[in-house]
Amino acid sequence: MLGQGGLGSVYKGVILPRDIYAAVKMLSYKCDGEEFINEVATIGRIHHINVVRLAGFCSEEMRRALVYEYMPRGSLDKYIFSSERSFSWHKLNEIALGITRGINYLHQGYDMQSLHFDIKPHNILLDDNFVPKVADFGLAKLYPRDKSFVSERALQGAVGYIAPEMVSRSFGVISRKSDVYNFGTLLLEMAGGRKNADSNASQTYYPSWVYEQLIINHDQQVEVREISSSSAVDMHELERKLCLVGLWCIQMKPHDRPTMSEVIEMLEGDVDALQVPPRPFFCDGPGDGMPSSVYDGFLLFTPLS
Structure with missing residues (x-):
């Protein structure tokens, strides 16, 4: 676990099969599948060198996760x-x-x-x-x-x-x-x-x-x-x-x-x-x-x- 916030817990993970480290945010709030996909689609359009990039997402029944690029130096x-x-x-x-x-x-x-x-x-x-x-x-x-x-x-x-x-x-x-x-x-x-x-x-x-x-x-x-x-x-x-x-x-x-x-x-x-x-x-x-x-x-x- 890397940390915990109001939205849920963040874990260090690995994206397979590329073996790339990622930060996986397991969401604790409830939202339906369509709402989640719409939110992810919007966030996924954000691309800037000074904004953390969304690498992907996971959705299985009521479990939701956002997968971000891993920041090795941690927070400021x-x-x-x-x-x-x-x-x-x-x-x-x-x-x-x-x-x-x-x-x-x-x-x-x-x-x-x-x-x-x-x-x-x-x-x-x-x-x-x-x-x-x-x-x-x-x-x-x-x-x-x-x-x-x-x-x-x-x-x-x-x-x-x-x-x-x-x-x-x-x-x-x-x-x-x-x-x-x-x-x-x-x-x-x-x-x-x-x-x-x-x-x-x-x-x-x-x-x-x-x-x-x-x-x-x-x-x-x-x-x-x-x-x-x-x-x-x-x-x-x-x-x-x-x-x-x-x-x-x-x-x-x-x-x-x-x-x-x-x-x-x-x-x-x-x-x-x-x-x-x-x-x-x-x-x-x-x-x-x-x-x-x-x-x-x-x-x-x-x-x-």
């Missing part, structure tokens, strides 16, 4: 949350770009729009060369490209990653920008090597803590400390880039967040060209619009399906 979380830094800042930026391209493809790369709703380090897998691939579409729903939002009843998200509009429509409609919010949290975790919803960490809301490390002077130039260690040394420019892009992605209102194609441009561009995002309301200070205790509810609760 075991590298970014380790006690020792596994990747250079250049490699982390490269991985972030790959994830962005994969999500952007899911959003607009083919004739159906796939919304993931569960983007987190555990669902980013790495191949032999540490190329990142977006995995686990357990919470994703496929919609025609002309649909701009989806029903809240279909949603459920991971604690610490869920976008505000998935809890309250007063923040906006649920859309591709909800995935952008998930991705922004992922970027901040990659930069700091710390989980956003970590019960063992301090009670300070993590993105708020990151924002406080970006000290803005009157010239809008940013003087920073490294957030990934306790030493007060200058922040690497790529660490700063991940933080700034991540903070743009987790803006409260969906229309204030960039699209994934815009995120690609931001990550490919020069860090000095990035503007500092507006001060989010989860940071203490005048004009925040809402106390941080209100936002804490978004970390503790997820909407019922």
Whole structure:
């Protein structure tokens, strides 16, 4: 067994007679044969270097399984949350770009729009060369490209990653920008090597803590400390880039967040060209619009399906 999630258990298997390793997801939810085949047919059309490829499926009476390409390096979380830094800042930026391209493809790369709703380090897998691939579409729903939002009843998200509009429509409609919010949290975790919803960490809301490390002077130039260690040394420019892009992605209102194609441009561009995002309301200070205790509810609760 490689792991277990809401949809079922994942096992390491072998595709015969080619003797190729595969990841076999034994589905625990019930669906009829026609529904399953339709879902597989849609997933099978997704082909991108930064998205895990579906190799095939199994269906026998009520037993269903999806067979994916095997990712020998495992998931991203075991590298970014380790006690020792596994990747250079250049490699982390490269991985972030790959994830962005994969999500952007899911959003607009083919004739159906796939919304993931569960983007987190555990669902980013790495191949032999540490190329990142977006995995686990357990919470994703496929919609025609002309649909701009989806029903809240279909949603459920991971604690610490869920976008505000998935809890309250007063923040906006649920859309591709909800995935952008998930991705922004992922970027901040990659930069700091710390989980956003970590019960063992301090009670300070993590993105708020990151924002406080970006000290803005009157010239809008940013003087920073490294957030990934306790030493007060200058922040690497790529660490700063991940933080700034991540903070743009987790803006409260969906229309204030960039699209994934815009995120690609931001990550490919020069860090000095990035503007500092507006001060989010989860940071203490005048004009925040809402106390941080209100936002804490978004970390503790997820909407019922």
